Amino acid sequence: MKNNKLYILAFLALAFSSCKKELDEININPNAPEVAQPDYLLTGTTKTTVDTYWGVTNNMNSSLLFAQQWAKVQYTEEDRFIFSNSSFTALWSTGYAQSIAGFNKIIEQGDAQGNPNYKGVGLVLRSWVFLLLTDAYGDIPYSQAGKIKQFVTPVYDKQKDVYYGILSDLKAAQAALDPASKAIAGDVIYGNNIASWKKFTNALRLRIALRIADKDATKAKQVIDELQAEGGAYISSNAENAQLKYDVSPQQNPVAASFETRNDYRISKTIVDKLFALNDPRLPVYASKTENTTPQTYVGIPNGSTNSEASAIGLANSSKPGTYFLDAKAPAVIFSYAELLFDRAEAAARGFTTENAEDLYKQAIRASFAQYNISGTAVDTYISQAAVQYDAANYKKSIGEQKWIALFGQGLEAWAEQRRLDYPQLTASVNTVLSGKIPVRFIYPGTEQSLNGQNYKNAVSSQGADLLTTKLWFDAF
Template sequence: MKFKYSTIILSGALLLSVTACKKNLEEINRNPNASETAQPDYLLTGITKNIADTYWGTSNNMDASLLFVQNWSKIQYTDPDRYIYTNTSFQDLWNTAYTKGVINLNQLIKLADEQSNPNYKGVALVLRSWVFSLLTDAYGDVPYTQATNIKEYLTPAYDKQKDVYFALLEDLKSAQASLNTSGPAIGGDIIYGGKANPIGLWKKFANSLRLRIALRIADREPEKSKQVLAEIQAEGSGYISDNSEIAQLVYSTSPNQNPISNLFDTRDDYRISKTIVDKLFELNDPRLPIYASPTKDATPKTYVGLPNGLLVGDASAYGFTKTSKPGTYFLAPNAPAVIISYAEVLFDRAEAAARGFTAEDAADLYKQAIAASLKQYGITDAAVNTYLASPAVQYDPSNYKKSIGDQKWIALFGQGLEAFAEWRRLDYPQLQPAVAGTLGGKIPVRFIYPGTEQSLNGASYNAAVASQGADALTTKLWFDVN
């Protein structure tokens, strides 16, 4: 009994000691000069910048989706252009989207509720929906339901892609209801802050994202798509309706410069793809000198694209000074990271009309979309009219996917992740695989999951693979029908 009593006393002492240490550690680690509650304006700014940097950055854009859709190509270190990746190649989008995106946007939603500011909540829901759409567009099945509560679910289950898209449409409807142009102001908005009626523009952004997702599921769930478009029309806020309303982050000078500009300050890995240069020459497209830089050495055509997926020696043989880098517009420190453009919205509306989802004029919206894309880059009205009159760009109602797909691919130049999703969905333009590609004559149609998912969330990862198919670059996702 004496031994047992001593043991109990010792255990109690240890418990008190641990408790006291924990309390002391909490006191020691508390910064007396810092707020322990995040300020929503700072939080919103940081989230927007982090996600935009990742969306527009190297691993998801320059070393992957821009190569897949043959906007860009590689003249050095050509493995990505040949579809050679490891299970760490695509982890940047995954990790940043969840740790810096979803978790912090959930915190912003919580703060918005605590501070009775529904406009912060609406903005956070729009951004979170965009982040989740990037994830599911790229990987397919992803954690959604359980990912919004990381404290409870350390190994979140993956939701099916269809369910993620459906949930995002509901989230965006909730965002639309939260956003109130007569409500309290918000700070930290680096997308629409400083513009007239920013909350009204966020409502348009929300509807434009709803339209994008409605078309993403249109080949699988046309009735749901029609329902969403009817709800948007009934809601009445409309879509992005001018180039001045583009949802984008306009960068500044270093250290807040565009990620592409930052990379080109020290590296020379990339060239514009021969595929898009040839198409722009074929169409006599006035965007060519904006999308491509002149070759450093004089060449007969001034703009020379590099074929995708060459072996290192073959790529170098084309000549660093005889091939075109992307245009200076995209290399500028303040070049914008475009999330949704006015041109894209018009192409989406044209497609919705072509599918019979709305009563709008598909051909007219198609022409408006091309004009909006050209004017986005400062092309003159005269050049716009000449281009629209060209027989090669006329709308073909018998094959709207080709007309819209080809022109949308040009308009989305630089927006690698979105261009990659739309190319898979519309199946135009019909691209040829990389010259020395490693996928047996195929082009990637998804990102592979990060290797950490296998080691840290293995059961959920294995269930997703069993449901969706092999964790391979060539496994088609649910929305990619043909």
């Protein structure tokens, strides 16, 4: 009797197991794969990341204001640095929940499929996201980030360690990327051209080497020496700029999308005045003519204006950003040839290379003009001006001011470089709330205090108060 019961129980267990397996198979949707294909994932994650980088919260409503390239003509609170701990959630939440998670999956699939190029591209783009995050916030989750099954509450790594970790990841990416290996698909930055990804990888390594140069010149030079020893190439023309080219609605540039329904932003008086002073041919590209006829044609709004002060200047008497930037198809630039040349000029000026800093500086300005199809004698005339000529005794001023102009529209990068080089020297409006200071970091999202409280407290204890005015590790002076 006992044996009969065991047989019955065994039969029922087997039947249940078989039914469960059949039910599991029935519940699988053959049209919805459980594992995303790397090409679709690469397209979607890249687009989401670039939209966040180029969009309202992290670009138009913060970093472009801090760098005094744009200003607000309506609802000017952000231009007066009135923010809360919910103001800077977009870069953090999208960066971790979507960008890093997505690129991690692409890296995993590259390994699983034996395709090193998916892995390499995933590493490069993930490194760029981590760079955006640490440049903005400082200490961030890095070593435990994106590993939700292992670390529900990831620790914050010190900014120095994040930079060093990214450099290591990019070196690994460079080794993985191989134009002769398996092809990839879904790449909306370089159209699946692995040789271009290798150049972009080196450009990012150079960018980070200079980011840390004032705090660890030895490490910075080591990175640049490695780049030279490897014999790898850099971005070598505007055709190789790392950028996402947008399309018509609903795939339009986030700037264009914002201006379809809002009218909050104008070009900053700071950069308009600078472009006028230098008789810079990029002014008509960067700024639109005022709607009403005005003596200057191009009129910037002073950063930090009150709502009433901005209103007194008027919507029709101030300049929107240029039509180039308002076009639905305008590209979101991640890394330009001009930036690469400025970086090489600075590396030479610091003695990290034996290249000619002045010559590279001039090439960088020419590359910036060419980016907007400006050529001819106007470029020569511009470069020959005393105010533009390279000053080897103060290379940070020469490179810093011209790089700031060239990075117009790239708010996060322009702001990072202005903090690092301390040029141009910007002045905060008396209307701002930071006692004459300009923000030097984003404050952490308030959700970190409730969801990752102890690690948040540890980061604040290590880095300094969670304030807009707490300088980050890379910002030495």
